[in-house]
Amino acid sequence: MNMLRLKNVTKSFGGQTAVNDVSLMLKGDGITGLVGPNGSGKTTLFHLITGFYTLDRGEIRYADRVISGRQPHTISRMGLVRTFQQTRALSFMSTLDNLLSAAPDQAGERPAHVFLHPVRVKREERKNREKAGKILEILNLGSVADNLAGNLSFGQQKLVELGRVLMARPKMILLDEPTAGINPTLIRQLTEVIRKLNSDGIKIFLIEHNMPFVAEICEEIFVMDSGKLIFHGTPIEARENDRVIDAYLGRENHAA
Amino acid sequence: MIYYLQLGLNGIIAGSTYAMFAVGLTMVYGVFRFINFAHGELIAYGAYLTLLWSQPPFSLPLYLAILPALAITAAIGLAQDRWIFHPLRNSKPITLLIGSIGLSYFLRNGIRIIWGSDLMSYGLESTRGMRFAGLTVTTVQVLMVASAVFFLGLLYVILTRTLLGKSLRAVSDNPELAGVMGINMKKVRLTVWTLASVFAGFGGILLALDTNLEPTMGLTNLIKAFAAVLLGGAGNVWGALFGGLFIGIAENISVAFFSPGYKDFISFSVIILVLLFRPKGIFGILEGVR
Amino acid sequence: MGYLMHIIIIALIYAIFAVSLNIELGFTGLYNFGHVAFFGIGAYTSALLSLAGMPVFLSMACGMAAAAAAGFLLAIPALRLSGDYFGIATLVFAEMVRLFFLNERWLTRGPMGIPGIPRPDCIGAGIASLPKFLLFSGLVAAAVFLIVRRLTTSPFGRVLKVVREDEFVAQALGKNVFSLKVKTVILGSLLAGLAGAMWAHYVTYISPADFTLTETILVLLCVVLGGRGTNWGPVLGAFLVIFSSESVRFLPIPSDLGRFVAPLQGMIYGAVLILIMLKRPGGIIPEHAG
Numbered sequence: 001m002n003m004l005r006l007k008n009v010t011k012s013f014g015g016q017t018a019v020n021d022v023s024l025m026l027k028g029d030g031i032t033g034l035v036g037p038n039g040s041g042k043t044t045l046f047h048l049i050t051g052f053y054t055l056d057r058g059e060i061r062y063a064d065r066v067i068s069g070r071q072p073h074t075i076s077r078m079g080l081v082r083t084f085q086q087t088r089a090l091s092f093m094s095t096l097d098n099l100l101s102a103a104p105d106q107a108g109e110r111p112a113h114v115f116l117h118p119v120r121v122k123r124e125e126r127k128n129r130e131k132a133g134k135i136l137e138i139l140n141l142g143s144v145a146d147n148l149a150g151n152l153s154f155g156q157q158k159l160v161e162l163g164r165v166l167m168a169r170p171k172m173i174l175l176d177e178p179t180a181g182i183n184p185t186l187i188r189q190l191t192e193v194i195r196k197l198n199s200d201g202i203k204i205f206l207i208e209h210n211m212p213f214v215a216e217i218c219e220e221i222f223v224m225d226s227g228k229l230i231f232h233g234t235p236i237e238a239r240e241n242d243r244v245i246d247a248y249l250g251r252e253n254h255a256a
Numbered sequence: 257m258i259y260y261l262q263l264g265l266n267g268i269i270a271g272s273t274y275a276m277f278a279v280g281l282t283m284v285y286g287v288f289r290f291i292n293f294a295h296g297e298l299i300a301y302g303a304y305l306t307l308l309w310s311q312p313p314f315s316l317p318l319y320l321a322i323l324p325a326l327a328i329t330a331a332i333g334l335a336q337d338r339w340i341f342h343p344l345r346n347s348k349p350i351t352l353l354i355g356s357i358g359l360s361y362f363l364r365n366g367i368r369i370i371w372g373s374d375l376m377s378y379g380l381e382s383t384r385g386m387r388f389a390g391l392t393v394t395t396v397q398v399l400m401v402a403s404a405v406f407f408l409g410l411l412y413v414i415l416t417r418t419l420l421g422k423s424l425r426a427v428s429d430n431p432e433l434a435g436v437m438g439i440n441m442k443k444v445r446l447t448v449w450t451l452a453s454v455f456a457g458f459g460g461i462l463l464a465l466d467t468n469l470e471p472t473m474g475l476t477n478l479i480k481a482f483a484a485v486l487l488g489g490a491g492n493v494w495g496a497l498f499g500g501l502f503i504g505i506a507e508n509i510s511v512a513f514f515s516p517g518y519k520d521f522i523s524f525s526v527i528i529l530v531l532l533f534r535p536k537g538i539f540g541i542l543e544g545v546r
Numbered sequence: 547m548g549y550l551m552h553i554i555i556i557a558l559i560y561a562i563f564a565v566s567l568n569i570e571l572g573f574t575g576l577y578n579f580g581h582v583a584f585f586g587i588g589a590y591t592s593a594l595l596s597l598a599g600m601p602v603f604l605s606m607a608c609g610m611a612a613a614a615a616a617g618f619l620l621a622i623p624a625l626r627l628s629g630d631y632f633g634i635a636t637l638v639f640a641e642m643v644r645l646f647f648l649n650e651r652w653l654t655r656g657p658m659g660i661p662g663i664p665r666p667d668c669i670g671a672g673i674a675s676l677p678k679f680l681l682f683s684g685l686v687a688a689a690v691f692l693i694v695r696r697l698t699t700s701p702f703g704r705v706l707k708v709v710r711e712d713e714f715v716a717q718a719l720g721k722n723v724f725s726l727k728v729k730t731v732i733l734g735s736l737l738a739g740l741a742g743a744m745w746a747h748y749v750t751y752i753s754p755a756d757f758t759l760t761e762t763i764l765v766l767l768c769v770v771l772g773g774r775g776t777n778w779g780p781v782l783g784a785f786l787v788i789f790s791s792e793s794v795r796f797l798p799i800p801s802d803l804g805r806f807v808a809p810l811q812g813m814i815y816g817a818v819l820i821l822i823m824l825k826r827p828g829g830i831i832p833e834h835a836g
Contacts, residue, residue: 052714076720088715090708092834100701101708102719108701109721111729115696125701148834168719291630340820349630350577351823354770357579358819361763365812372805475759479641482634517649524638524645531635532623 003028003172003203004049004080009058009068011048018044020227021058028172031194031204033214033235036224037248042207043085045224046174050082051075062172077104079171083178085207089157091150095141098149098160099132100125102167128167135163139193155182162193173197175206179213191217211235223247258390263508269397269466271504272404276459277477278484278496279411280452286428286491287448290349293356294336295456296478297363302329302457303464303473304371307378318378326457332363333453337445360475367471377468400462407458408497411451415493420447428491476520480507483523486530489537498538502526551676557788558683559745562690564768564780566737571766572774573698574730575710577629579762580620580636581738583643584613586757588739589746590647590654593663596747602666606743613739614732616643621731625724640762647754659753663746671750679748686744690737695777697733706730707775760812767815770822773831782831787815 004026011019019041026032034042047053049060051072060068067075076082090098106128107113108121136142139159144152149160158178165173178194179187187210194217198204208214214221215235223231223238225247231238238244281295305325309316316324340359344352385392415421420443427434427444434441463477484503488495507522514521530537563585570576592609596602624635647654654660665671669678697703708716709723716723746752764787772783791811799807822829 050718052717071722072714072717073720073722076718081720082718084714084718088712090711090715092711093704093707097704101704104720106701106705109705109726111697111702111733114700114702121700164715164719291634340824343824347823347827350575350633351827353577353630353633354766355820355823357763357766358816358823360816361760362813362816362820365809365816368809369806369813373809479638515649518645520645521642524642527638528623528635531627531631535627535631 003063004205005061005064006045006049007059007061009045009048009060010056011044011053012056017227019048022224022227022229023058024222024229024232026203026205028203029198029201030219031198031206031217033218033221034205034207034224035209035211035214035221035238036230039226040224040247041227042224043176046082046176046207049075050080050174076168079169080174081165081168081170081172082174083158083161083165083176085176085180087154087157087161089149089152089160091148093149094146095136095149095152095160095163096129096132096145099135099163099167100128102164103128103131104168132163132167135166139163140189155186158182159186159190162190166197170202172203172205175204177207177209179208179210187213260509260512262391263512264505265391265393267505267508268501269393269401269504270508271501272401273459273462273466273500274477274480274484274504275497275500276404276407276455276462277481278488278500279408279493280455281478281481282485282488282491282493282496283424283428283448284452285485286493287424287431287444288341288345289431290341290352291356291482292336292341292452293353293478294360294363295452295481296474296476297360297367298329298333298453298456298474299460299463299477299481300367300469300471300474301332301363301460302326302453303460303469304367305329305457306461306464307371307376307469310378318380322458322461325461326454329457330450330453333449333456334446337449342445360478364471364474371469371471373471375468375470378465380465396465400466403458404462407455411455411493414451420444424448479520479527480523483526483530485537486535487526487537492537495537548673548676551680553789553792555676555680555683555748556792557785558680558687559741559748560765560768560788561781561784562687562744563738563741563765564772564784565690565694565777566734566741567765568769568774568776568780569694569698569706569737570730570734571769572776572779573703573706573710574727575629576625576727576730577633578636578731578734579633579766580638580640580643581734581765582757582759582762583620583636583640584617584735584738585742585745585761585765586640586643586647586754587616588613588742589752589757590660590742591739592743593660593746593752594653596664597660597662602664602747606740606747609743609746610736610739613742614736617731617735617738618728620735621728625727625731637759637762640757641759644754644757647757654754657754659751659755661751663750663752665747665750683744683748686740690740691777691781694737698777710775763815763819767819770827770829771818773829773833775828775833776831779829779831783829 006022006024009019009022022045036042044053048055051070055068059066062078062080107117107124114121136145139162141156141159141163144156149157152160178190194204218235220233221235221238222229223244230243230247231241277299281292284292302325305328306321309321309324310318336359340355341352344355385394415425423439423444424447426439480503484499485496487499487502503523503526507519510519510522567578567581570578588609591612592605595605595608620639624632627635648656665675669675669682705721705726708721709726713723768783768787769780771786772781773779794807794811
């Protein structure tokens with residue numbers, strides 16, 4: 001089953017083409033990676049998929065429904081949830097509140113419901129708290145539940161972001177450089193969490209620069225260079241592929 | 257027909273003054289990325305300080321009184337930066353905006369304390385207008401346009417021929433890159449504030465020559481300056497010039513169609529329409545994320 | 547004693563006004579600098595309707611509805627703008643509303659204002675009615691405070707803070723940011739209209755001069771000083787600002803210096819705004835512990 005489908009997706013800024021005629025298909029299972037040198041358009045592609053940028057040309061379908069042109073929050077509620085490259089933990093809220101705010105379809109977020117259905121709001125809040133508590137335990141963040149997220153370490157903040165994604169009951173998660181800037185122990189922990197999520201039925205699509213991590217966790221990868229898709233296959237095949245090698249190393253030769 | 261031409265001429269005269277206000281405001285926005293609400297008070301202080309120096313105990317003739325007045329106005333502009341805006345440079349834009357609103361209120365009330373709230377004027381004898389081709393214009397008005405043209409021409413030279421001017425444009429274009437390229441940010445800062453203050457102050461003097469002085473003159477003209485800035489594209493100096501002229505002409509021609517009480521509506525409408533339909537302005541170049 | 551009651555009433559009304567602005571500015575991060583427009587719309591609507599014969603409590607409700615409707619109409623286009631541009635747009639809107647009050651004499655009697663606004667029947671007019679009006683304002687203010695607090699401590703309040711802190715995250719979490727902002731503006735405008743209507747029926751005479759930028763700055767000061775994003779902050783701010791501005795009357799100032807009092811206060815308020823931004827942007831009551 002095709003979960004995510006991009007056709008001829010193109011996006012330019014001013015004179016620069018950031019994403020150039022990219023077409024790809026993602027199946028609904030497994031962990032897929034998106035790699036490429038800096039500036040190849042990976043994060044832009046994520047922004048396009050999740051609705052934060054509008055396409056210049058092309059079409060994006062998720063679970064066979066067109067999502068290109070829709071608002072980011074609509075896409076998120078369809079089950080396609082993302083993280084950001086620079087961690088965006090809500091620093092002035094507690095860790096617990098960070099997760100609570102991620103719970104979808106909260107009746108309590110509608111002002112009328114706060115007054116008309118107080119019992120239901122309270123019940124939902126209680127259930128969300130329980131769920132958040134469990135997620136915090138899985139992520140080893142239970143002890144810092146009431147700390148302001150801004151006071152956590154960088155690695156912990158990344159976990160908070162992941163925790164938020166989990167609260168949102170996603171069907172597919174887009175992770176933008178999940179291992180950037182964190183220590184190897186945390187990377188181990190993260191790998192286990194991601195694997196578990198995948199085995200629970202959540203499709204994972206991630207951008208990464210950490211090649212060993214990609215090789216270990218991804219069954220298939222896409223490689224981008226200068227906005228174009230240049231490779232699709234397994235990580236091992238990628239390592240032997242001339243175009244991929246050229247993209248990563250060719251830069252240095254041309255620059256000299 | 258002559259009637260409309262006269263209105264148009266009046267518009268150009270007013271517009272050249274608005275252009276003086278607008279270029280300073282847009283330069284500050286271009287370099288520092290915030291709207292200085294207190295820019296209007298630079299306009300007012302330029303006018304009022306000239307009045308101060310032209311009266312006892314100094315009693316300078318008007319054209320000499322302008323010099324110390326502009327110097328002090330520039331000092332006020334630099335002080336604004338030194339004590340308020342530079343310390344706040346890393347805060348959220350809202351903090352700067354609120355700070356500049358507070359500053360504007362502070363300075364405006366300062367005018368009331370020093371000079372009182374009544375209408376004042378430079379006391380020049382009203383000159384008879386000269387007539388040519390059926391249009392009327394006074395010598396003062398000719399002087400206004402001429403000096404505005406002179407100053408704006410000077411600005412052109414500064415921005416395109418001097419190193420400092422080019423640095424200013426570079427910073428306005430790309431602040432991060434400019435810092436890396438070794439542009440002296442401190443000099444740029446001082447230059448921007450000095451230019452903005454002098455232009456605003458001189459514009460205020462021109463305005464006061466043609467009309468009069470009152471404490472809210474800064475605020476009223478800030479809105480017009482802001483409309484001009486938005487119309488031409490925030491950060492675009494020549495856009496601001498165009499915007500100023502446009503607002504001046506539009507305001508004066510509108511008198512033929514609407515009640516004069518709604519004259520200010522022109523600037524308001526321009527602001528609203530630009531923000532709604534073309535936030536980058538006519539000449540602006542901004543990119544947008546959703 | 548009567549004077550003390552008067553100050554408290556004004557403070558309570560401003561507390562409602564400040565709470566309403568705080569919902570938008572403090573909790574959601576919407577820099578609505580045109581909030582006074584809704585205060586004015588509530589005031590004028592209720593005044594005109596009650597003078598036409600409508601019972602006062604009903605006319606006040608209509609004033610609230612009119613303000614909320616105006617808020618909705620402003621929100622839809624204006625909320626497409628980012629932060630400080632939204633601030634300017636709302637400010638311009640408030641000035642346009644004031645111009646409307648000033649120029650549409652057939653409706654609002656223009657600069658002469660509307661005198662003789664009736665008190666609610668059960669309260670009555672004159673000094674003797676002050677305690678009743680005090681009770682009335684106290685009850686309304688308490689009700690508003692409790693209702694707003696209920697909202698801000700609910701998931702709705704939480705999601706507003708998310709919108710304030712990081713709109714992108716809010717969207718990524720599936721929150722319809724635009725819809726939330728619109729709801730916030732409607733709510734804030736509704737309550738501002740209530741405050742305005744109460745004020746009109748208390749002071750019994752209103753004119754366009756009561757709804758200027760100065761009032762915007764005052765209510766902004768209340769919110770920013772007291773502590774934005776908290777429930778008690780705007781209330782504290784309102785009492786501090788109103789008490790300090792009214793208590794100045796008791797200072798023994800020689801009459802020939804009398805004209806300096808108001809502008810001096812203005813300078814102090816402007817300076818306080820600046821200082822808060824420089825030193826403690828969050829205000830007196832902190833939103834988060836530590």
